[in-house]
């Protein structure tokens with residue numbers, strides 16, 4: 054294999070000598086290139102059983118984990134990319150199978166020594182990027198029993214972290230989770246929120262209370278029906294988690310709705326692939342206007358894909374907060390409306406309804422799950438907060454190390470989400 058590389062490259066070497074340093078061959082038939090590397094060059098490392106992986110010497114040198122290259126206290130890089138020019142030619146590569154953790158040792162041209170744990174290389178080489186997208190087989194739908202999406206308040210706060218882990222596993226797997234049996238007050242709500250992260254401060258405040266008093270120019274501060282939506286569509290980055298706790302309701306209605314936007318978008322893409330592409334590509338303007346106080350405005354598609362994985366990453370949709378649609382080319386207006394009308398109908402049909410009683414604190418992943426509420430009568434006092442996506446994902450990674458493990462923290466039970474809600478939450 055390495056001999057073949059040498060033959061191919063020697064022909065290229067004659068043609069493009071300026072691209073290559075001196076080719077040096079070392080033990081175990083690994084072909085190494087001095088100087089700056091091109092795409093054809095690399096170090097062939099035995100990272101996986103019975104196969105070799107060609108890795109860029111620049112990447113390897115840049116990822117030296119020694120205490121001179123990574124600050125021992127802050128874990129930040131000491132090396133800057135420009136430093137790689139003088140230390141990225143391999144002098145020797147040795148595989149140490151005897152140490153507790155198998156590792157590969159590389160000595161560089163400046164005699165710097167780098168040691169890489171095989172497991173670390175396996176976890177970090179290549180496009181392992183998966184991000185947190187609530188993978189397709191982990192969706193809330195009618196087969197999920199909502200009782201399994203709940204964690205008791207005391208368990209949630211318990212420092213053994215088991216309740217918190219289970220809770221965050223629910224959020225990663227289903228897009229939302231409930232804390233039950235919480236004292237129906239703002240102090241307890243604040244404790245629960247701060248178990249994950251500090252409340253995100255916005256024009257509504259940090260830990261906010263709201264009721265039908267039009268304290269802000271928004272239907273959330275009325276007793277009107279609020280259709281399924283995600284919050285903060287008008288911010289550059291929508292809030293990450295949405296937290297609601299109904300402290301008291303003396304009256305009728307005020308039933309909450311949730312819908313798993315990722316599950317619905319997945320079905321929509323199968324039923325209307327062309328219309329899915331429209332909602333993925335057409336930029337939509339969103340706004341929040343409180344005359345004389347606030348005028349937030351942002352333009353972004355309803356279905357925002359992760360640019361690296363091309364998976365749906367953020368569903369941004371609030372039918373109440375769409376600004377004048379002056380961002381759609383005239384030729385696309387009719388197909389846009391056909392798409393958004395179908396999407397809106399699908400969302401509304403998929404809503405799952407339940408009553409948030411005092412003591413139940415709902416957390417939703419606002420990049421994935423939509424929420425709403427029916428109109429109500431009487432006095433209904435709510436409190437809650439936003440948490441940024443960066444903050445809650447950070448907590449998640451601390452709890453699980455790797456976001457993908459989160460789904461193991463909870464069970465996926467048959468049952469009927471809708472019927473459970475009807476019989477258990479809508480009383």
Ligand SMILES: C[N+](C)(C)CCCC[C@H](N)C(=O)O
Nearest residue numbers: 257263271273283284285286
């Ligand atoms: C009451 N609370 C602060 C939770 C939200 C207010 C909603 C604001 C806006 N309609 C949006 O959806 O972002």
Ligand SMILES: O=C(O)CCC(=O)C(=O)O
Nearest residue numbers: 273279284309424425426
């Ligand atoms: O009043 C509620 O239960 C929810 C209101 C709402 O949707 C919001 O504040 O974003």
